[in-house]
Amino acid sequence: MFQVSANQGVTCVKMGKAVLGRTIRATCSFIVDGLAVEGGSPYFKTKLHAFYLENKPDQAVFTHCHEDHAGNVDLFNLLGIVPYAHQEAVNYLSSPPVIPYYRRFVWGTPAAGRSQIVREVIKTEKYVFQVIASPGHSADHLCLYEKKEGWPFTGDLYVGEKIFYLYQNEDLPKMKETLKKLAKLNFSTLFCSHRGRLQKGPEALTRKLLHIETLEEKAKALQLKGFSLSDITRQLLGKKDYMRIISKGEFSKTALIAALLNPGQEGSLIIQPPKK
Numbered sequence: 001m002f003q004v005s006a007n008q009g010v011t012c013v014k015m016g017k018a019v020l021g022r023t024i025r026a027t028c029s030f031i032v033d034g035l036a037v038e039g040g041s042p043y044f045k046t047k048l049h050a051f052y053l054e055n056k057p058d059q060a061v062f063t064h065c066h067e068d069h070a071g072n073v074d075l076f077n078l079l080g081i082v083p084y085a086h087q088e089a090v091n092y093l094s095s096p097p098v099i100p101y102y103r104r105f106v107w108g109t110p111a112a113g114r115s116q117i118v119r120e121v122i123k124t125e126k127y128v129f130q131v132i133a134s135p136g137h138s139a140d141h142l143c144l145y146e147k148k149e150g151w152p153f154t155g156d157l158y159v160g161e162k163i164f165y166l167y168q169n170e171d172l173p174k175m176k177e178t179l180k181k182l183a184k185l186n187f188s189t190l191f192c193s194h195r196g197r198l199q200k201g202p203e204a205l206t207r208k209l210l211h212i213e214t215l216e217e218k219a220k221a222l223q224l225k226g227f228s229l230s231d232i233t234r235q236l237l238g239k240k241d242y243m244r245i246i247s248k249g250e251f252s253k254t255a256l257i258a259a260l261l262n263p264g265q266e267g268s269l270i271i272q273p274p275k276k
């Protein structure tokens with residue numbers, strides 16, 4: 001999938017690799033008044049290059065360093081743009097580590113490149129985007145907010161109302177705080193880097209928060225009854241945790257339940273991949 005749509009001044013390029021006829025983990029690059037918000041996935045680098053040559057942005061910003069958002073930093077450099085990002089992302093993008101195979105398969109291999117530390121606002125000819133620190137999904141995560149238009153660009157904060165998996169370095173307490181903070185802004189449409197344009201944005205963020213809190217309550221109740229981490233995971237999120245095997249423990253249902261039971265301890269949880 002490589003679809004371009006434009007609505008009320010915001011162009012969205014939505015792209016996703018097809019596997020067995022199904023698009024997996026589509027991701028978006030938005031262009032608004034010459035500002036590219038997100039740079040798409042490296043798997044689509046050639047197509048994006050042709051698109052950006054025809055619709056040339058003058059500036060770019062990445063909400064965080066993950067490859068499906070910032071893996072084409074080299075492409076922007078080729079276009080004469082040094083994208084904005086959080087300081088931690090700037091360091092990461094200058095020399096990204098080798099990412100696990102399942103991520104390379106879905107989004108491609110990220111390139112190294114130059115980016116620069118974003119300031120409090122990004123101005124375009126028509127708009128002013130406030131840069132809002134929004135840690136949770138990652139420590140370097142940023143959202144952008146154009147107050148006059150009521151446009152929040154929320155990176156990977158939303159993605160979906162229900163979560164079934166967690167990356168081991170995601171921080172759930174911070175994610176909850178960020179969801180609360182963003183839901184209070186004055187807007188209706190939000191721009192999600194995986195879903196694209198989404199109506200009733202504040203309600204969507206609040207529902208996601210509620211989903212996490214409900215799951216947390218259920219997990220804790222089961223823990224009090226003496227169930228183990230794997231039992232609780234199975235009861236609340238279903239039988240097999242295939243992603244835990246595929247990602248070698250990086251992304252899993254088990255990590256989500258572990259984080260709900262031990263808030264704030266995500267980074268220190270050691271979750272062994274299951275024995276073969």
Ligand SMILES: [Zn+2]
Nearest residue numbers: 064066137156
């Ligand atoms: Zn991400």
